[in-house]
Amino acid sequence: MSLAKSPWIIHVNCNSCNGCDIEVVACLTPLYDAERFGLLNIGTPKQADIMVVTGSVNYKSVNVLKNIYNQIPDPKVVLAVGACASTGGIFHDCYNVIGGVDQIIPVDAYVPGCCPKPEAIIDGVVAALSILENKKKGNIRGKEVKLKGKEVASNA
Amino acid sequence: MTTIIPFGPQHPVLPEPVSLKLEIDNDVVVGVLPSLGYVHRGLEKFIDTKDYNQTLYICERICGICSALHGVTYARAVEKLFDVEVPERAQYLRVIWGELNRIHSHLLWLGLFADGFGFESLFYECWKYRESVLDIMEMTVGNRVIHSMAKVGGTSKDLSKEHIDLILKTLDTLEPKIKDIEKVFVNNYTVKKRLVGLATMSKQLAYEAGTAGPTLRGSGNAIDVRETEDWDIYRDLDFKPVVEKDGDCYARTKVRIGELYESIKLVRNAISKLPNGEIAVPIKGSPTGEAIMRCEMPRGEVVYYVKGKGTKNLERLKIRTPTFANIPSLLLTLPGAKLADVPIIVLTIDPCISCTER
Numbered sequence: 001m002s003l004a005k006s007p008w009i010i011h012v013n014c015n016s017c018n019g020c021d022i023e024v025v026a027c028l029t030p031l032y033d034a035e036r037f038g039l040l041n042i043g044t045p046k047q048a049d050i051m052v053v054t055g056s057v058n059y060k061s062v063n064v065l066k067n068i069y070n071q072i073p074d075p076k077v078v079l080a081v082g083a084c085a086s087t088g089g090i091f092h093d094c095y096n097v098i099g100g101v102d103q104i105i106p107v108d109a110y111v112p113g114c115c116p117k118p119e120a121i122i123d124g125v126v127a128a129l130s131i132l133e134n135k136k137k138g139n140i141r142g143k144e145v146k147l148k149g150k151e152v153a154s155n156a
Numbered sequence: 157m158t159t160i161i162p163f164g165p166q167h168p169v170l171p172e173p174v175s176l177k178l179e180i181d182n183d184v185v186v187g188v189l190p191s192l193g194y195v196h197r198g199l200e201k202f203i204d205t206k207d208y209n210q211t212l213y214i215c216e217r218i219c220g221i222c223s224a225l226h227g228v229t230y231a232r233a234v235e236k237l238f239d240v241e242v243p244e245r246a247q248y249l250r251v252i253w254g255e256l257n258r259i260h261s262h263l264l265w266l267g268l269f270a271d272g273f274g275f276e277s278l279f280y281e282c283w284k285y286r287e288s289v290l291d292i293m294e295m296t297v298g299n300r301v302i303h304s305m306a307k308v309g310g311t312s313k314d315l316s317k318e319h320i321d322l323i324l325k326t327l328d329t330l331e332p333k334i335k336d337i338e339k340v341f342v343n344n345y346t347v348k349k350r351l352v353g354l355a356t357m358s359k360q361l362a363y364e365a366g367t368a369g370p371t372l373r374g375s376g377n378a379i380d381v382r383e384t385e386d387w388d389i390y391r392d393l394d395f396k397p398v399v400e401k402d403g404d405c406y407a408r409t410k411v412r413i414g415e416l417y418e419s420i421k422l423v424r425n426a427i428s429k430l431p432n433g434e435i436a437v438p439i440k441g442s443p444t445g446e447a448i449m450r451c452e453m454p455r456g457e458v459v460y461y462v463k464g465k466g467t468k469n470l471e472r473l474k475i476r477t478p479t480f481a482n483i484p485s486l487l488l489t490l491p492g493a494k495l496a497d498v499p500i501i502v503l504t505i506d507p508c509i510s511c512t513e514r
C-alpha cells in the first residue's frame with residue numbers, strides 16, 4: 001500500500017517536441033498539483049517507481065531510454081504520454097524515428113493526445129498506480145532490456 | 157589534470173536531452189563539447205511526403221512551446237511563394253496569438269530558471285500565472301499547447317467578442333502578478349547573488365557570436381526582427397525592443413521580464429485596432445520559387461527557407477532556429493565558470509533542443 005500512496009516518478013524526454021513535456025511539468029505545478037497523490041518528480045532513475053516517457057524513440061535516444069529503464073528498481077511501471085510515445089504519432093514515418101516506446105521497452109499504460117491535457121496525464125498516472133500495486137503483489141519483475149555494448153558508454 | 161564530466165542527456169534541470177561534455181579543472185570549466193541529436197526526427201526530409209498544408213502541422217510540432225509562431229512563420233513563407241495578401245484581420249489575430257504564445261513561453265522559462273537555481277516557490281508562482289494564458293488558448297483555439305490557429309492564407313480560428321473580453325480581463329489580472337514576480341527576480345538578494353556578473357558577454361562578442369533573441373538583446377544590441385523585418389503590423393502597434401546593457405545572466409532575465417510587458421502591450425494594442433472582415437483567403441495552385449521568412453520567436457530569430465517545385469509538396473524546407481544560433485555562445489561563456497553555475501548558464505540561453513534538432 002505504501003508504494004501506491006507515494007510513488008516517485010521520473011520523466012524521460014525521449015524524442016518529443018516539448019509539448020508533452022511541459023504538460024507533464026504542468027501537472028506538478030499548483031493548478032493541477034499531482035503531488036496531492038503523493039507523486040514526487042525525481043531526477044534519478046534509481047529511486048523512481050513510475051517512468052513517464054514523452055516522445056517517440058529515435059536511433060540516438062534508444063540507448064538512453066533502455067539504460068534508464070534498466071536502472072529503475074522493480075516493481076516499475078512505464079507510462080507513455082502522448083501520441084508520439086504511444087505509436088510514434090505524427091512523426092512515425094520519419095527516417096530517424098523507430099516508433100512508439102513500446103517497441104523498445106514494455107509499456108503499461110498509454111495516455112493519448114497531441115498533446116494530452118494535464119487532467120489526462122494525471123488520470124494515466126492514477127491508472128499506473130493500480131498497476132504498480134498489482135505488480136508488487138504478484139511480484140512481477142520487468143525484463144532487463146539488452147543494451148548494445150559500446151554505444152551505451154559513450155551516449156548515456 | 158582535467159576531468160571530463162558529462163552533463164546530460166538525462167539531467168534534473170534539463171527538460172530536454174542535450175549532452176555537454178565538460179572538461180573540468182579544479183571545479184572550473186575549461187572546455188565544452190556539446191553533443192546533439194537526441195531529439196532529431198528528420199522533419200525537413202519528412203515534408204517530402206506531405207503537401208504544403210499538411211506541412212504546417214508538422215512545423216507546429218517542431219517545438220511545443222513556440223508552436224504558434226512556427227506555424228505563423230511557415231504560413232507567411234508559403235504565402236510569399238504564392239504572392240498573396242493575407243486579410244488584415246488575420247494578420248492582427250496572428251500577432252495576438254503569437255504574443256500570447258510569447259508570454260506563456262517567457263513565464264515558462266522564468267519558472268524553469270528559478271527551479272534551476274533552487275527557488276522552487278518562485279517556479280510554482282510563474283507556472284501558476286502561466287496557466288491563465290493557457291486558459292485563454294484553450295478557450296480561443298481549443299488546445300493548450302499546440303494551437304493550430306494559423307493556416308496558409310490566414311487563420312483558421314477567429315476571436316469573438318467574449319474571447320476578447322476574456323483576454324483583456326486576464327491580461328489585467330496578469331500584469332500586477334508579473335510585477336510581483338519581477339520584484340523577486342530583480343531585487344532578491346539570493347537571486348542577484350547567483351546571476352549578476354555570471355557569463356557576461358560584451359555587446360561586440362554577442363553580435364559576432366551570432367546570438368539571437370534575449371541573449372543578443374541582453375548584451376545591448378537592439379536587434380529584434382519584429383522591428384527590422386517588414387511585417388508592418390508591429391509598426392502600427394508601437395513596438396520597441398527591450399534591451400539591457402550588462403550582458404550577464406541577470407540582464408538576460410530582465411530582458412525576458414521586460415518582454416512580458418511589451419507583449420501584453422502589443423496584445424492590447426492589437427485588440428484595440430483589430431479590424432473587421434475576412435480571416436482567410438482561398439489559395440489555389442502549387443507553390444513555385446523560393447522564399448525566406450524571418451520571425452522573432454520567444455528565443456530569438458527564426459529563419460524559414462521554402463522552395464516549391466510546382467507540385468503540392470515543397471521541394472525544400474530549411475529552418476534556422478534561435479537555439480542553434482545561441483549554442484555557440486555557450487562555448488564562449490562556459491569556460492571559466494564554476495561547475496555549479498553550468499546549469500544556470502545553459503538555461504539562460506533558453507535552450508530549445510527540439511527546435512534545434514528537429
Ligand code: SF4
Nearest residue numbers: 017019082084114115
Ligand atoms: S504527441 Fe504531440 S505534443 Fe506530444 S511530443 Fe508528440 S508531437 Fe509533441
